[in-house]
Amino acid sequence: MSTENATKTTIKGGEFLIKESHAAEIFIPEEWTEEQLMIADTCTNFLAQHVNPNLVRIDEQEEGLMDDLMTKAGELGLLGISVPEEYGGFGKDFKTSMLVTERLGAGHSFSVAFAAHTGIGTLPILYYGNEEQKSKYIPKLASGEWKGAYCLTEPSAGSDANSGKTKAKLTEDGKHYLLNGQKMWITNAGFADVFTVFAKIDDDANLSAFIVEKGFEGLSLNAEEHKMGIKGSSTRQVFFNDCKVPVENLLSERQNGFKIAVNILNLGRIKLGGGTIGASKEVISQTVKYANEREQFGRPISKYGAIRYKIAEQAIKTFASESAIYRASQSMEEATDTLIAGGMDPIKAKLKGTEQFAIEAAIIKVHGSETLDYVVDEGVQVYGGMGYSAEAPMDRAYRDSRINRIFEGTNEINRMLTVDMMLKRAMKGELDLMGPAQQVANELVSIPDFGGTDDTLFAKEKKYIANFKKAILMAAGGAVQKLMMNLAKEQEVLMNLADMLIELYVSESLQLRVEKLVSMKGEDACKEYIDIMRVYINDAAENIFKSGKEALNAFAEGDERRMMMMGLKRFTKTEDLNTTEARRNIAAKIIAANKYCY
Numbered sequence: 001m002s003t004e005n006a007t008k009t010t011i012k013g014g015e016f017l018i019k020e021s022h023a024a025e026i027f028i029p030e031e032w033t034e035e036q037l038m039i040a041d042t043c044t045n046f047l048a049q050h051v052n053p054n055l056v057r058i059d060e061q062e063e064g065l066m067d068d069l070m071t072k073a074g075e076l077g078l079l080g081i082s083v084p085e086e087y088g089g090f091g092k093d094f095k096t097s098m099l100v101t102e103r104l105g106a107g108h109s110f111s112v113a114f115a116a117h118t119g120i121g122t123l124p125i126l127y128y129g130n131e132e133q134k135s136k137y138i139p140k141l142a143s144g145e146w147k148g149a150y151c152l153t154e155p156s157a158g159s160d161a162n163s164g165k166t167k168a169k170l171t172e173d174g175k176h177y178l179l180n181g182q183k184m185w186i187t188n189a190g191f192a193d194v195f196t197v198f199a200k201i202d203d204d205a206n207l208s209a210f211i212v213e214k215g216f217e218g219l220s221l222n223a224e225e226h227k228m229g230i231k232g233s234s235t236r237q238v239f240f241n242d243c244k245v246p247v248e249n250l251l252s253e254r255q256n257g258f259k260i261a262v263n264i265l266n267l268g269r270i271k272l273g274g275g276t277i278g279a280s281k282e283v284i285s286q287t288v289k290y291a292n293e294r295e296q297f298g299r300p301i302s303k304y305g306a307i308r309y310k311i312a313e314q315a316i317k318t319f320a321s322e323s324a325i326y327r328a329s330q331s332m333e334e335a336t337d338t339l340i341a342g343g344m345d346p347i348k349a350k351l352k353g354t355e356q357f358a359i360e361a362a363i364i365k366v367h368g369s370e371t372l373d374y375v376v377d378e379g380v381q382v383y384g385g386m387g388y389s390a391e392a393p394m395d396r397a398y399r400d401s402r403i404n405r406i407f408e409g410t411n412e413i414n415r416m417l418t419v420d421m422m423l424k425r426a427m428k429g430e431l432d433l434m435g436p437a438q439q440v441a442n443e444l445v446s447i448p449d450f451g452g453t454d455d456t457l458f459a460k461e462k463k464y465i466a467n468f469k470k471a472i473l474m475a476a477g478g479a480v481q482k483l484m485m486n487l488a489k490e491q492e493v494l495m496n497l498a499d500m501l502i503e504l505y506v507s508e509s510l511q512l513r514v515e516k517l518v519s520m521k522g523e524d525a526c527k528e529y530i531d532i533m534r535v536y537i538n539d540a541a542e543n544i545f546k547s548g549k550e551a552l553n554a555f556a557e558g559d560e561r562r563m564m565m566m567g568l569k570r571f572t573k574t575e576d577l578n579t580t581e582a583r584r585n586i587a588a589k590i591i592a593a594n595k596y597c598y
Contacts, residue, residue, distance in 0.1 A: 074144015121148020
């Protein structure tokens with residue numbers, strides 16, 4: 001077995017912190033097949049034909065319109081991309097379903113309805129249902145004949161989902177469960193035919209899950225919520241008043257509901273990241289078109305450096321986030337394929353493969369949602385007064401973006417989960433963090449190894465990334481040692497460590513993507529991509545230093561702090577870079593293309 005293949009089979013979720021990845025191993029969006037690009041074009045054409053001309057009508061929640069759009073998407077097969085063929089879907093791989101999510105991510109409220117239906121509305125039944133349940137529900141969900149929704153959140157149970165108060169009780173004849181309680185913020189509730197509902201049976205400690213049809217006795221809906229953004233998305237409260245659910249509609253085993261919720265959220269997080277990238281690209285295209293058309297002081301505003309900075313920065317963040325998304329998608333797919341090859345049931349393998357990369361999914365959710373928020377905010381700014389007008393596209397884009405930092409677990413929860421999952425895996429022996437952390441601790445008290453000069457194209461960036469890993473291992477190791485069991489309560493420190501991990505994963509994903517691109521197209525054809533990589537990593541070093549400094553100041557003292565601070569400076573040191581020139585090069589290409597072109 002070659003070294004490359006050996007590495008490929010051993011990189012597991014979270015191991016990006018302690019192992020080196022290689023460019024040849026990752027998937028990059030420049031490798032889409034013709035078939036995948038045709039599917040993507042179908043999505044783009046669907047938005048252009050059915051969604052974009054009707055955005056006002058969608059936001060006004062015209063009766064039946066969203067339901068009809070979902071039906072049309074189903075007729076094109078877009079709702080069944082990742083559903084196995086035996087249940088009426090296309091059975092495409094995970095990366096293809098991510099590409100569909102990305103392209104439709106530019107569809108504002110429609111993209112929310114689509115993502116909820118194909119993700120949390122369909123996957124719990126597909127992944128956890130028995131054969132009878134899958135045969136009954138999945139074909140209709142895949143075709144769009146039925147629409148799906150997911151009922152987890154309650155007025156007193158948001159991030160703490162397992163504290164929900166909705167109850168289920170078996171009837172005396174043993175034929176039904178009676179559900180009582182209420183759910184809120186339920187996407188697609190207004191037109192859904194099938195609800196996956198989480199409730200506790202009797203006094204169980206953990207949730208169970210039930211498949212509830214719209215027509216079941218005892219189910220009722222509140223009026224539509226009035227929201228800041230995604231106004232066209234149906235969001236209602238759902239009430240259960242002795243709602244009769246046949247016993248055969250218990251999903252999976254009793255008390256397995258919390259596990260279902262967590263695993264489906266892992267998928268939802270990476271999918272949300274994909275959707276935000278599609279939206280970001282669309283907003284950048286709209287921004288640059290306006291900048292090319294709008295003249296001030298006798299020339300288009302796209303000629304001015306302050307505007308070019310904004311356009312470049314929008315593109316840098318979007319391209320970096322996209323790099324991480326498809327790297328993680330490939331990792332999930334490969335983990336799944338390995339499990340299937342080992343004899344595991346394909347559905348279970350998908351769950352296990354996704355679960356293995358839950359850390360990366362949380363990272364991508366945070367980075368993608370915050371990238372889109374940056375992109376829309378600067379989009380408003382470039383449009384100026386028109387950006388604030390409801391007549392121009394930035395008003396809707398700005399408002400619709402904001403929910404993504406709350407959806408699928410708030411970004412604060414996801415940041416803390418990122419570190420928590422990393423440390424728990426280390427404690428279980430699944431990740432060897434202690435060995436590498438000890439090596440870094442030893443390095444702190446030794447003479448720095450300046451080594452020989454390597455002037456190959458990516459040598460500097462690879463060294464920076466290797467040092468970022470050392471900075472995180474040092475800070476995390478110090479925090480665990482000093483705070484021990486109290487670390488979970490030190491949320492500010494956890495957030496600092498999470499921000500360091502996020503910057504590392506995205507920086508490394510971006511560097512590997514650009515390296516692979518250069519191997520495919522040559523250095524001359526990739527100059528702007530190299531600029532994107534260098535500017536992002538340069539900024540990441542500063543961000544990692546800032547987060548690391550805040551963390552160290554929170555728990556370290558005296559000589560220990562001075563030594564660790566010296567280490568942090570060493571591990572985040574980069575050579576001077578003319579970021580102004582690099583950003584001008586990046587923006588110039590987009591301005592010339594009059595759209596996002598990376």
